[in-house]
Structures are given as structure tokens and as C-alpha cells.
Amino acid sequence: MALWKRKEPEAPCAPVDWRGVEGFVLGTLELAPTKKHPYGVRGPMAIRVPQEGPRGAVYAPCAFRGALAGPQPSGISEKCLFEDPECLRVLCRIDDGVQDGALRRHEVKDGRGEIIGTIERHPAKGRKKHPSWRIRQPGHSEVVGRSDGDLIERGVVGLIEYGVSFYESGTLGDQRVAKPRKPRMIHWNDEAGTRVMSSQGNEHTVKAAWLDRRLAFAFALLGDR
Numbered sequence: 089m090a091l092w093k094r095k096e097p098e099a100p101c102a103p104v105d106w107r108g109v110e111g112f113v114l115g116t117l118e119l120a121p122t123k124k125h126p127y128g129v130r131g132p133m134a135i136r137v138p139q140e141g142p143r144g145a146v147y148a149p150c151a152f153r154g155a156l157a158g159p160q161p162s163g164i165s166e167k168c169l170f171e172d173p174e175c176l177r178v179l180c181r182i183d184d185g186v187q188d189g190a191l192r193r194h195e196v197k198d199g200r201g202e203i204i205g206t207i208e209r210h211p212a213k214g215r216k217k218h219p220s221w222r223i224r225q226p227g228h229s230e231v232v233g234r235s236d237g238d239l240i241e242r243g244v245v246g247l248i249e250y251g252v253s254f255y256e257s258g259t260l261g262d263q264r265v266a267k268p269r270k271p272r273m274i275h276w277n278d279e280a281g282t283r284v285m286s287s288q289g290n291e292h293t294v295k296a297a298w299l300d301r302r303l304a305f306a307f308a309l310l311g312d313r
Contacts, residue, residue, distance in 0.1 A: 101119075151169040225299065283296075
């Protein structure tokens with residue numbers, strides 16, 4: 089009589105060095121869906137670097153979010169990243185922010201409590217614009233993050249997409265589900281207009297070698313809200 093062999097769980101992806109990261113996402117997906125794993129393989133919430141491996145697309149972690157990364161000392165804020173899944177080596181901490189009118193400012197500190205830089209959320213100016221962001225890293229020019237379109241433009245596009253979806257649902261029946269709208273694209277430029285980083289939802293691409301990756305990770309943790 090043949091015995092079924094118990095499937096061994098997939099080994100977690102080994103962490104990679106965070107310092108030279110260019111493209112990254114915030115999420116739990118470690119191994120993209122395959123025939124063997126149609127839903128993919130997931131791990132702890134982390135900053136992850138897309139790579140190609142022998143098993144297909146792999147999302148290797150480089151920084152772990154404290155709240156969902158495993159055992160941790162009491163009192164650790166969710167806005168904290170660690171170098172290890174055990175949450176023992178702090179990579180950076182993001183405070184709850186200080187509100188100055190409609191402007192909100194966050195300090196980002198390293199594991200020793202020294203300030204790496206600040207992230208600011210500036211309110212929308214008028215009804216047509218999105219909120220904008222600022223990254224301030226000592227020794228470098230201010231980096232401004234904003235999107236190309238405005239709320240009215242996105243609203244028109246949204247109405248068009250909704251109309252097309254409504255028409256298709258009427259002609260194709262309930263089998264078609266409207267696609268969710270993509271998050272806005274944020275372009276981060278320095279004072280000279282040079283592209284430093286791009287962000288869209290949980291996906292981020294760092295283009296400037298001098299940008300401290302911990303500031304980019306901190307924005308990913310805060311989210312475009």
C-alpha cells in the first residue's frame with residue numbers, strides 16, 4: 089500500500105541587503121503563483137525585492153514590519169521596520185507624526201535613535217490637486233512627491249471607466265467584474281527636477297543612489313493617505 093508523502097513547506101526567502109535596493113513592494117507574497125502553488129507562498133509583512141529565481145518570481149524580504157513580523161517586545165509601534173524576522177535589530181522607526189495645521193510631519197530614526205530624515209504630507213491646494221509629499225534628507229535637496237493628474241481629471245477617467253464597465257456588464261452579464269482603479273502614480277523629484285523615486289500603491293522604484301532607502305521604506309509604511 090502506497091503512503092502519501094507529507095509535503096514539506098517552502099523554505100522562507102533569505103533576507104537581502106536593504107542598502108542598494110531599487111525596486112521594492114510592501115507585502116506578504118514571497119513566491120509568485122505557480123502550478124504547484126496556484127495561490128503563491130506568503131510570509132510575514134515586509135519590504136520585499138522582486139527577483140527571478142529557479143522557482144519563478146521571488147519577493148525577497150529586506151526589512152520586516154514589526155506588527156506582523158513575529159515575536160516582538162511589548163510596546164513596539166507598528167511603524168517600525170526590522171532587519172530580521174525575529175524583530176531584534178531595528179532598521180528604522182517612524183513616529184506618529186506632528187500635525188501643524190493641515191501639514192503632517194514624521195521623523196524617521198535609526199535603531200540608535202538618530203534622525204535619518206523627515207517625511208511631510210502637505211494638504212491639497214484647492215479642489216483640483218492631490219496632497220503632496222516631501223522627503224528631507226540631511227545633506228541633500230528636498231524631494232517633492234506629487235502626481236501628474238488632478239482630482240477632476242481622475243474623476244472624468246473614473247466615470248469613463250465606470251461607463252465602459254457598466255456597458256460591458258450589461259452585454260456580457262454578471263460574468264464580468266469591473267477592475268478596481270489603480271492607485272495614483274507619485275513622481276518624486278529634487279529641486280532640479282531630477283527623478284529620485286516613483287511610487288504607485290505598494291510598488292516603489294528608487295532611481296537616485298544617494299536616497300537613504302530607509303526613508304523610501306518609511307513612506308511605503310505610511311502609505312499615500
